[in-house]
Amino acid sequence: MKVRKAVVTAAGKSQRALPLQRFVDRDGTEKTLLQIVTEEVLAAGVEEIAVITCPGDAAVYREAAGGHAGRISFIEQEKPRGYGDAIFRAADFVGGEAFVHLVSDHLYLSASEVRCAAQLVKAAEANSCAVSAVQATRESMLPYYGTVGGRRVVQQQKMYEVETVMEKPTPTQAEQTLIVPGLRAGHYLCFFGMHVLTPAVMEILQRQLAALPAGQMLTLSGALAELPQREKYLALEIDGSRHNVGVKYGILMAQMALAMAGQDRESVLAEMVEMLAARGK
Numbered sequence: 073m074k075v076r077k078a079v080v081t082a083a084g085k086s087q088r089a090l091p092l093q094r095f096v097d098r099d100g101t102e103k104t105l106l107q108i109v110t111e112e113v114l115a116a117g118v119e120e121i122a123v124i125t126c127p128g129d130a131a132v133y134r135e136a137a138g139g140h141a142g143r144i145s146f147i148e149q150e151k152p153r154g155y156g157d158a159i160f161r162a163a164d165f166v167g168g169e170a171f172v173h174l175v176s177d178h179l180y181l182s183a184s185e186v187r188c189a190a191q192l193v194k195a196a197e198a199n200s201c202a203v204s205a206v207q208a209t210r211e212s213m214l215p216y217y218g219t220v221g222g223r224r225v226v227q228q229q230k231m232y233e234v235e236t237v238m239e240k241p242t243p244t245q246a247e248q249t250l251i252v253p254g255l256r257a258g259h260y261l262c263f264f265g266m267h268v269l270t271p272a273v274m275e276i277l278q279r280q281l282a283a284l285p286a287g288q289m290l291t292l293s294g295a296l297a298e299l300p301q302r303e304k305y306l307a308l309e310i311d312g313s314r315h316n317v318g319v320k321y322g323i324l325m326a327q328m329a330l331a332m333a334g335q336d337r338e339s340v341l342a343e344m345v346e347m348l349a350a351r352g353k
Contacts, residue, residue: 073122073194073196073197073200073201074170074197074311075116075117075118075135075169075170075172075196075197075268075286076117076118076119076120076169076170076171076293077118077119077120077121077165077169077171077172078113078116078118078120078121078122078171078172078173078174078192079111079120079121079122079124079162079165079166079171079174079297080106080109080110080113080121080122080123080166080171080172080173080174080175080176081123081124081155081157081158081159081173081174081175081176081283082106082123082124082125082126082127082129082133082176082177083124083125083126083148083149083152083158083161084155084177085126085152085159087176087318088125088126088129089102089104090176090177090317091106091109091133091136091176092104092105092106092132092133092136092316093105093323095108095179095326095327095330096327096330096331096334096336097334098330098333098334098335099262099277099334099335100224100334100335100336104136104137104138104159105176105177105179106123106133106136106137106344107136107137107138107140108179109174109176109179109180110137110140110143111140112174112180112187112188112189113172113174113189114140114143115187115189115190115341116172116187116189116190116192116193117190117193118172118189118193120165120331121140121145121147121223122141122144122146122147122165122166123137123144123145123146123147123176124147124148124149124158124159124161124162125146125147125148125149126149126152127148127149127150128148129146129148130146132275133146134146138210138254145165145316147159147161147162147165148161149285152289153284153289153290154288154289154290154291155291155292156277156280156289156290156292156294156295157171157277157281157289157290158278159173159269159273159274160274160277160278160281160290161256163274163277163278165280166271166274168271168274169271170268170269170270170271170277171268171269171295172189172192172193172194172196172266172267172268172269173266173267173268173269174189174265174266175265177265177316177317177318177319178262178264178265178266178314178315178316179315179317179326179329179330180264180265180266180312180313180314180315181250181311181312181313181314181329181330182310182312183203183311183313183316184311184312186311187312188205188264188266188310188312188314189266190264190322190352191205191308191310191311191312192205192267192268192308192310193268195231195268196268199304199306201303201304201305201306201309202264202267202269202270202272202273202299202304202305202306203267203268203305203306203307204220204234204257204263204264204267204268204296204305204306204307204308204311205264205265205266205307205308206220206232206261206262206263206264206307206308206310207261207262207264207310207311207313207314208256208259208260208261208262209242209259209260209261209262210258210259211246211258211259211260213262214240214241214242214243214246214260214262215240215260215335216238216240216316216319217263218237218238218240218262218263218291218292218293218296219237219238219240219241219246219260219261219262219263220232220235220236220237220238220250220251220261220262220263220307221234221235221236221237221238221249221251221252221261222232222234222235222236222252222261222307223235223253223307224252224253224254230308230311231306231307231308231309232252232261232306232307232308232309232311233304233305233306234251234296234299234300234305234307235298235300236250236297236300237293237297237299237300237335238247238250238297239291239294240314246260246261249352252339261307261309264278264310264314265314265316267292267296270303270342272303273295273296273299274301274303276295276298276299277290277292277295280294280295281345283293296321297302313329321332347353
């Protein structure tokens with residue numbers, strides 16, 4: 073299996089402006105979040121990218137993509153029918169191939185020399201199956217993420233065979249069905265915001281969309297919950313961190329994470345110490 077294409081969703085009405093936010097990247101260069109996410113997938117060996125937008129947003133997104141705009145196809149989600157529907161809008165673009173999917177309101181920072189998306193794509197290609205990136209997450213954050221339950225793959229410490237998927241479970245639901253042996257108490261494997269998905273996922277989304285009652289939203293988690301019954305489905309605990317810029321102080325914390333991992337770390341730390349000292353007077 074070779075992953076050549078990427079699908080980036082940016083059609084959520086409450087989050088449509090987030091990929092346009094500007095950050096100072098680790099190299100000291102100012103970039104939009106869309107540029108940073110685009111560079112993330114290009115570093116994983118992707119050749120073609122589709123960005124799913126709200127109607128009328130393509131022009132401003134093309135500008136925000138900067139020099140990468142020529143490598144991106146912009147696809148509109150005409151009606152707001154949910155996250156799963158946004159991904160399904162790219163069915164013709166992916167054309168029956170496996171593809172890597174990222175959300176555009178997260179910033180990803182690897183803890184190693186291999187970027188997060190590259191870690192995920194390498195695992196999917198090695199195992200020839202769908203793989204979701206996950207991160208051990210404290211239960212107070214469950215309302216923000218889809219969560220998986222399963223068991224470790226033998227002799228692969230950070231790989232899990234997925235058995236159960238739930239969208240934003242309550243702590244009670246998670247405790248009953250999503251505990252993974254070996255994780256710290258009160259922690260669960262929550263989605264990292266990136267997946268390598270197979271053609272089977274598009275088939276499931278298409279069927280679920282056709283049966284969707286009027287007014288209901290199609291979720292990706294609903295399709296992924298069905299996937300283990302159809303084919304091999306794994307989760308990889310990524311060596312890195314994800315930063316949701318859509319939550320309170322999310323933009324601030326994402327910028328701080330970039331600064332702490334970047335070339336200006338020492339100067340930023342010095343300014344923070346000065347600011348804290350001044351506040352303490």
